[in-house]
Amino acid sequence: MHVLCVAEKPSIAKSITQILSGGQFNIRTTSNKFIKNYDFTYRTHDTYTVTSVAGHLLAFDFNSAFRGWNSCDPLTLFDAAVEVKVPEDKKSIEKNLVSEARRTQMLMIWTDCDREGENIGMEIVQICRKSNPNINVKRAKFSAIIPQQIHNAAQHPVELDKAQADAVDARTILDLRLGAAFTRMQSLSLQARFGQLSQQPISYGPCQFPTLGFVVSRYEQVQAFSPETFWYIYLSLRTTVPSSSKEDPEDVEFTWKRGRLFDFEVSLAIYEGVVTNPTARVTSVTQKPTKKWKPLPLTTVELQKSGSRLLKMTPKKILDISEKLYQQGFLSYPRTETDQFDPSFDFMSLIQKQTTDTEWGAFATSLQDGGFTRPRQGKKNDNAHPPIHPTAHVANLAGDEKKVYEYITRRFLACCSKDAEGWETTVNVTCGREEFYSTGLQIIERNYLDVFPYDKWVGKHIPEFKEGEEFIPTVCELKEGQTTRPSYLTEADLVGLMDKNGIGTDATIAQHIQTIIDREYVVEKKEGSIKYLIPSKLGIGLVEGYNKIGFEKSLSKPQLRRETERRMVQICDGNTSKQEMLNQSIEQYREVFLRARNEFNQVISSVRRHLEGRPPDENMPPDQGPHNDDDDNNPGNPPNAQPPTNKPPDGNRRGGGGGNGGGGRKPAPPPPEPNSRDDFGIASGSLSRPSQVDSSGNSDPTEVLCKCSVPVVERTVTKESANKGRKFRACGNQGGCDFFEWMDIPSSSSVASVTVPTKRMRSQTTSGGGGESSSNDLPVKRCKCDMTAVEKTVVKEGINKGRKFWTCPNSEKARCQFFEWGDEGTKSAPAQVLSQDRLKTNDECFKCGQSGHWSNACPNTGTSSNKTGNRAFGSNTQSNTSGECFKASQSFVLFSTP
Template identity: 40%
Template sequence: MLRALHVAEKPSVAKKVAEHLGSLGGPTTNRSGPSPYNRLYDFETPGTPLTNNRRVRHTVTSVTGHLMASEFAEPHNKWHACAPRDLLREDVSQVEFRVADDKLPLKQQLEQEARQNDWLVLWLDCDREGEAIAYEVVDVCRKKKASLDLYRAVFSSVDKQSIQQAWRSLQRPDKRKADAVAARSELDLRAGAAFTRFQTFRIDGRYEDVQTKVVSYGPCQFPTLGFIVQRQQEIEAHAHKQFWKIDLATKIDQQHVKWSWRRKRVFDEVVASLLFERVLESPGTIERVQPKPATKVRPVPLCTLELQKRASRWLRLAPDATMEVAEKLYQNALISYPRTETEIFKPGLDLRDLIDRQRGDPRFASFCGDLLDKPANDPRSFCQPRAGKRDDEAHPPIHPTGDGSQLTDPRQKAVFELVTRHFLACCAKDGVGRQTLVDADIGGEKFEARGLIIDQRGWLDIYRWERWSGTQLPLLQEGQLFDITKVELVAGKTQPPPLLTEADLLAKMDAHGIGTDATMADHIKTVLTREYATRANQPPHVLKPTPLGRALVDAYDAMGERLNRPELRAAAEADFTSIANGKKTKAQVIAETLVTMRRCFDVVQRDVAKLDEAMRKRFGGAAGDGPAPDLNLDFAGTTCGDCGGTMQLYSRNDRPSLRCDQCETWWPLPDRQGVTIEPRSATCPLCQFQLVDIKFDPNGRKQPHCPHCYTAPPPGAHAGSTGGRMACRDCAHAGCSLATGVRGGSLAVAKCACGGDLKLRRTPAAKFVLGCTSQQCGSAAWFPSAVASARVLEDSDCPQCSAPGAPVRRLKLKLPSAKVPPGTDLNPTLCALCCRGEILHLGFDRRNLRVGGRGRGGRGRGGGRGRGGRTRGPPAPAGVDQNKRPKVAAAQPPRPAPRGPPQPLQQRGPPQPQLRR
């Protein structure tokens, strides 16, 4: 007997699958597993050609949405563990996908069931997000049984016919769609976390009226906010202009006719008065009467975006609420899958059967009867729906699949009615009428009138939200004269565009490729939740930005990279589609997008003063205009690098902060308990702010800090003991003696044996050291004083020492010619682990260096002394086979120089002259 494990996306769908498939065989039983909310259903069915006619034992269960969550690996998941820019580097920070803690019982349940089954049938939603969840289930189940055969059930409704048809035509899951979702998830996490931390560090606590603690950024969220702010800017920028127009009405054959002036309006009052006088003194003449047929075309089938727009406009439902209700209707088998971009009904779908299912509902019974029972030539009979432009090749348009006459929830009832009436309207014929266009001349000015007679309403009889009406004109002849009964010169002024409605915003997001049909509603909800915009009360669902939303968009508008514009996100969405189509790989898209995001981050960091200016414009001076008592009454004050004013030390939000008395800007400082702060005479060469000395421990050393760089580290800084905030010792500026960081100092050169990272830094004595970041380790190697400068190369890994997932980066050194032997390369690029012949003669001391886990207690094969006191060669990094490494000679004591040219020797300090007898 074949055993098949079926996994659905939600418990309600699992119950439907078990009910409809169980009806093909014996009785169905259900039981509880480790996850009590995800029941297990067991039953048997006869064999099919797909199972080689073998009888099948089924077990049906479910997940509840995503099984795994993405987050940064330690320590980058902590806010102050690194500079925000490091989150945009794959080689520095890693994103992990792991089962969330609250899903561990569900993971255990899937593992238990996977061991006992031969097939894994995935009943997840048939879109990219569903495919991603499907492969999360695959990862969990195949770790316990690698031989599981994978199948994907393709369905668009959970009614009996669709479920049984999906079982008879199983397909294979598509890993490319899952990769597209994984790429989006990782990139959104990296960009969102980097810019959120940057904004929050800059804004948090500096403005009294900003109550939010986290100033978040989202790659889709900000373009969505940008559309709302752009409309508000257009409204504020609108300059009213006075205009004048002529209103004309006549009575012909006892019927009133309303005429429209072809000029519409003029903006010169004198000209308007002259034209008005000509019309006032002249009779009217009919110049042309043009009858023609008129058609009110029925709508195309319903996609997700159109459902959200129409529900917002007619039902007053927010897009996220509409999707929530539609999802419940889908789970109850009343409508088809509500997340679709398709506007075309494929020939295989029996539309007449779907119409017949609505005959039991009194609201639609009569109209359905006409569609199915009237002959084809009758204007009320069935007509094949029009084809729209969209087609995602996955799901049909949204349509009813069950009888919703018993619904009691008002929102579910309203959404079901909208879906059903739209579907029936698609299957009806167009509205047909006769239109008459009349042109008239009065004193040389042209006027026109329109009349409409409706002969067949067609789909309008069922679609109660649409209107089609007109005025019947009297019988008019060309050349006919008529008298004017009423003419007025009306003054008016131009009006600004209205605020964006949610339906308008959805249309803009769709036009610019922001989000997908399934996520657009969530992006709007996020903007509202973050209090970047609000819904105005009158009229409903009109969106207006808050001062914080305005300030953020104004700041990015002023910067070199306008992150609130949709182009960046539209390009990313196109790349995700390329992954799903197989045109690009996940790794390729992530690498390319992160390069763009790092460039954007550098520009934003450089122009951060524009964010301060935008915030001050919306919220006035920085918070704390009534400063709290001084922390240190003897603090002499420092110089502000922005305006040259004096900065005083205050306690603000229980942490020390410097406040400029002139530009009223606040600069937070480290808030460890017992900290003391004193001015320092030196000035930061990067931003011109006067430095301060901070002592964290009464017995410790003073550590210089720049107030500006501490909050906004310059590019190239690496995370020191202050985390994402930067002390002077972490700076890599070559022209400052206090800067002991190095270029590329945030990059790990190699992995230490303890599991930490070996990073390059500069000591206060200007010597370079390769040391472990773990405070408990102490593994280190010192470069000689002959090295004038050193930097870690980002894209230059050692081909001998590197291994997959464990790169060993090479270093670029600069050596002064006066301190090295003749013939030495003054700008060598080398590996600190294997280039012994090139650097040992410089005095490189690596006795305490332990690499890649091969050392033990500082005495293993990681460069310490082995048995007998003999110095061993450099160790192999993690993942490199020791037996396949190139052999290098062990370090030997210096020997007398042979006859001939002098040879470089292992030595410390300046080289000694070599003499020949």
């Protein structure tokens, strides 16, 4: 019997030929320069020809009556006749199949084992039946190109899965219809009004728009962010060393277990409690081994994410380079969802190939000499390809190719190494009734870190403490901080969001990002070494406009695509038919389309507002009349839209208001300051409280949203730890962002009815021009807005990194020019450190300025804060009977031991 085997791509055809033939085969060229036919006799004595296609063979398109952009009302594209044909560039492949099929009894499909593979398989069958209608069809099922699996697939073939193929057909037709309908409608309508948009189509697609939506959504969060002030207790101890010792004393910082509070009064009351009895007592000292896990085997998405972050290349470029390295035989197939290696994977021969490298060769050798440990198993397996790994050693690469190859190789070797091991010490202390902790880390074995410099793990020394030991902290301060605005989306963030939300596949995610850049919906902006994605005026205008229409399921959010995906799964499971799914989905999108077209004024005015910089004009007169279905004379335009303006192409430049001069697809206003860290030294992302913004940019006071604009979810810590049982709020979008908030840390709205003032009460005598207050006893930093300055730390790489400075507490837009280094100036102690003596001499209530009572018992304000009771404040020996009261501006740092 003669068997014709057809793989999805030439490389697979070659690989399976090598395995099945045992290396004994003949090669015939075809009229396609990539496709070869391999002939041999298999062990079953059947003669085999192995060939391939190159992805899909067939393409859908509207038939000629509907192909021209002005040939029909875009609405009709939801029903227009669709034809399927072999595109010109695939004709040579078709010809080869027709010719090979003619002389064969069995057709065996060797495409990838996924939905697309089943669909491509059906396409191959369709073509082969042209010349051999009765050909017997089988499907070889394999998940890795290893001899055992390939022989098994050849000897135990199965049937093609028509349901999976149908699911792909349904999606293909749906995407064509809705993509073309929306693209023509919005392009024709907007281009008629805005000449500067006529250069290229204003495309809509069910993947590209949600991708744009992620970028715009983050942009809106950044714009809507307003910083919130919080307070926390900072405790530290400077160790004493014998005078004979050459060691320097060190500062041990203790972190407040409450983290931070957003209510000043509550913070102050708690702080008062601490300084009343500031003796810290060590409640426990625990030491335990800890690990930093080695990375997981590499998938395409992970390569693009980490590559974009670490190698500073676009996901598209990384994928293109990987593809090239794969074709040269240096890498395994770079499009894979699999993060687990097959049990029979031959690690050692691959490690052997790397031992000659000048940089990581020694490490590879150490893996051979007993250092090897099986890679971790991830949870994903596409059953088609292994994780990305180097297949050969190559030393003569340069530039970006070298970077990509090196990353993949180091990652592979890291996977084959051991986790890094360390020893973690945690010292828990109580001070007053509050709990604090400090941790230290000693790295014992670096292991994989030696070959994987992309991961950092830094040890931290902590002096020895004993349980029960008591000490007086050197510093006990109530510090103020501010939440920092979230940063714009990076490409790595976007890849992650798309992956999590099912937008695109591993092979297409990078393309969708490139599409929204090519369409000028989004521009890349470099801040330091990080590339951020910022929506253009057009991008914001489109998303904002559609959001204003207020669809139940937004065109710029992932829900609709997820529904399509769900319906595809239903087809695969046999729960619905291709036609039924298409009917449902087309109906759904047709309704969305009609509404979008009827209310397209919203999009037009939103785009106009952003392009021409006009102020929001909600009162813009509605366009002419309701939609008229008979209006087919000008089918591209929403019939109810305003007539095209007669503006010249640069008309928007005269639009005034924005002053952006160039018009066209300019990026949105400049970004805020680069992401900063606050006094905790925690990246701002984790400290940012989410701005509560709905899809239309309006505040929603009732719902807490995460950074993806999705309602947060409440969870409980289940892992064995100090926080077990503790509740927290997290991203409601399957981990799409890093939003995190403890629920037991009260927010200003839930703890006290007193509104925390943004400007605190202050001393009557202040300096107006920024700097310190004029109070002799109590230096207080004041900015030029006459607000209490905040202390921040430089995090940007440079000679000032780690240096503290004082700045205006306002958000960037409102911030004054006040700036002062924390370690300069004569009067300025780094913070307002008060001696205990001083505490006793300043006796005004911070709220009313009068003596004789404490702020939390102030009779001159609301009583809500009285629930904390009178507390001694600033003295560890005296109670509130002293009757001292303090000004707020002096309340930040009250305690300092000599």
